[in-house]
Amino acid sequence: MKAKVCVFIVGAALWTNVQAAGILFDLRDTAYTSSIEAGSYEVDGVILSLSSPSGVLNQTTSNFGINHAGxxxxxxxIDGDAGAEVLLFSFDTSGVLEALNFSSVGGSDSFRVTKNGAGGLIYSANSVLPNLSFTASDVFEIEHISGNGVSFDSLSITAIPEPSSTLLLGMGGLALLSRRKRTHRIRMLS
Ligand SMILES: [Ca+2]
Ligand SMILES: [Ca+2]
Incomplete structure (x- = not known):
């Protein structure tokens, strides 16, 4: 019984630890992580996928945006100079989209943030806190609405793994402990 409680506490601690971990994805080329332009960026074991139907992803040392063919x-x-640009992004885990950080946001700049293309909210701010939960199959979208454009500098999420994997770990631990106990009992008897 003691062992079961112990496994539960360790499992709960791991679960809390993973849940609390915030992950920051800096999209600018500050660390010369050039794979971002190819649409894939891994931080702390989570892969952020980026794409745009409007053009090619483009990063500089201080900005991140879209290079439109026009x-x-x-x-x-992300602007409307050659047609309203759209950026799509998703993650290979479940979690919560905590913050989107922009620069070059003037008074006339606005952009829409949607999940799976539905509804969404229009923002005009350097820091946006969508607080939207997501799974690996959800796709977020940032769409230019008005103004001369914004740079999408960084974003942060809280990753929340599928409960099944944590449960499986816990169940595996319990099975191992009960087998050990059984072996111990058999040894005591023999
Ligand atoms: Ca652009
Ligand atoms: Ca601007």
Missing amino acids: AGDDTAQ
């Missing part, structure tokens, strides 16, 4: 586009911004 003439006159600001390549380091």
Whole structure:
């Protein structure tokens, strides 16, 4: 019984620890992580996938945006210079989308944040706190609405693993302990 309580406490501690871990994805080229432009960025074991139907992903040392094929586009911004640009992103885990951080957000700049293309909210701020939960099959979208464009500098999430994997770990631990106890009892008897 003591062992079962112990496994439960360890499991709960692991669960809390994983839940509390915030992960920051800096999309600018500060660390020269060039894979971001190819659409994949792994931080702390979580893979962020990025793409755009409007053009090519483009990062500089201080900005992240979309390079639209149209003439006159600001390549380091999500803007509407050559048609309203859209950025899509998703994760290979479940979690909560905590914060989106932008720069070059002027008074006329606004953009919409949606999950799976439905509804969404329009923002005009450097720091946006969507507090949206997601699974690995959800896709977020940032769409230019008005103004001369914004740089999508970074985002942060809290990763929450599927409960099944944590439960399986706990059950595995319990099975191991009960087998040990059984072996111990058999040894005591023989
Ligand atoms: Ca652009
Ligand atoms: Ca702007």
